[in-house]
Amino acid sequence: MRSVTSKCNKLDANSGTKHPNSMAKKSPLEILLCAPRGFCAGVDRAIQIVELALEKYGAPVYVRHEIVHNKYVVDGLKDKGAIFVEELDEIPDTDAPVIFSAHGVAKSVPVEAKHRNMFFLDATCPLVSKVHVEAQRHFESGYEIILIGHEGHPEVVGTMGQLPEGAISLIETVADVAGFEPKSDQKLAFVTQTTLSLDDTAAIVAALRERFPEIAAPHKEDICYATTNRQEAVKVVAPLVDAMIVVGAPNSSNSMRLVEVAERSGCPKSMLVQRASEIKWEEFEDITSLGITAGASAPESLVDEIIDAFGERYDISVSAKVTATENIAFNVPRELRTA
Numbered sequence: 001m002r003s004v005t006s007k008c009n010k011l012d013a014n015s016g017t018k019h020p021n022s023m024a025k026k027s028p029l030e031i032l033l034c035a036p037r038g039f040c041a042g043v044d045r046a047i048q049i050v051e052l053a054l055e056k057y058g059a060p061v062y063v064r065h066e067i068v069h070n071k072y073v074v075d076g077l078k079d080k081g082a083i084f085v086e087e088l089d090e091i092p093d094t095d096a097p098v099i100f101s102a103h104g105v106a107k108s109v110p111v112e113a114k115h116r117n118m119f120f121l122d123a124t125c126p127l128v129s130k131v132h133v134e135a136q137r138h139f140e141s142g143y144e145i146i147l148i149g150h151e152g153h154p155e156v157v158g159t160m161g162q163l164p165e166g167a168i169s170l171i172e173t174v175a176d177v178a179g180f181e182p183k184s185d186q187k188l189a190f191v192t193q194t195t196l197s198l199d200d201t202a203a204i205v206a207a208l209r210e211r212f213p214e215i216a217a218p219h220k221e222d223i224c225y226a227t228t229n230r231q232e233a234v235k236v237v238a239p240l241v242d243a244m245i246v247v248g249a250p251n252s253s254n255s256m257r258l259v260e261v262a263e264r265s266g267c268p269k270s271m272l273v274q275r276a277s278e279i280k281w282e283e284f285e286d287i288t289s290l291g292i293t294a295g296a297s298a299p300e301s302l303v304d305e306i307i308d309a310f311g312e313r314y315d316i317s318v319s320a321k322v323t324a325t326e327n328i329a330f331n332v333p334r335e336l337r338t339a
Contacts, residue, residue: 028288030241030290030319031307033292034236045126052332062098071249088118101124102123103155104154107162108161130220131222135162139167146168146191156170178207188214189217191218195253196227199264225328226326233293237293240291247274254296255296276306
């Protein structure tokens with residue numbers, strides 16, 4: 001257990017208000033950390049790919065889309081020489097490596113890269129690639145495919161781009177199931193985005209099975225282990241605390257789902273925070289307990305930063321609620337294993 005003792009400071013000479021770490025006795029605050037939290041194996045691998053490419057080939061290294069959805073991580077890689085673009089046509093003719101993000105890309109992207117003779121490295125999470133393979137197999141077996149996911153998310157764009165246009169229909173909600181009409185009398189199959197809410201997805205799948213009892217499901221759950229484990233940890237911690245902070249980015253699907261899970265699990269005062277500087281301290285004035293977790297693309301250093309910020313204002317004690325143990329790791333591409 002971590003404990004931070006009180007520190008003293010003077011009154012602000014101009015306003016007469018106390019600094020957070022003033023001589024006034026700090027209120028006690030119990031911080032309960034969700035475990036697992038933070039980086040998953042796919043995110044760790046993707047960041048390693050960029051860092052190893054910079055180490056082996058030197059700067060610049062081009063990255064199509066944010067390698068993972070976290071500004072702190074992306075800015076750190078920019079400082080090392082990575083250049084981020086949204087499309088390949090933003091990259092000049094170059095011998096520098098081009099890296100595809102962890103979210104996966106449509107088949108047209110590597111085709112374009114080959115056409116331009118680019119040297120590219122694919123940082124797609126292997127668990128996203130698994131969904132791509134499933135969709136392809138269903139398609140080749142004559143199935144019409146439904147993808148459960150969020151429109152516009154890079155992973156969804158990449159998955160739908162594995163097959164010809166119109167081969168995959170996107171379903172986002174239970175209401176969408178009611179309005180869905182198959183294009184033909186073909187067999188139906190579904191796949192899912194890897195970072196969805198477990199409960200929301202279960203409800204959508206139940207609705208699909210009620211309408212289409214013969215619909216084919218993935219051989220193994222598409223929602224990834226990290227998303228599952230982080231949501232289950234939040235379900236345990238949320239009912240025990242007065243407030244919950246999810247460390248993550250607003251464009252991170254798995255982080256946003258953690259906020260929703262916390263609210264539904266009994267902690268209505270749940271919020272997403274990217275950095276300690278974003279904390280709205282007035283929201284935490286009367287709490288005695290706080291839960292903290294982090295999305296799969298948020299580094300542990302940001303969790304530490306937020307704990308330290310609370311330590312400046314409260315007499316904190318920190319403990320962890322462990323609900324699962326993760327020991328999964330994915331290999332980087334062969335080209336980088338000697339870096």
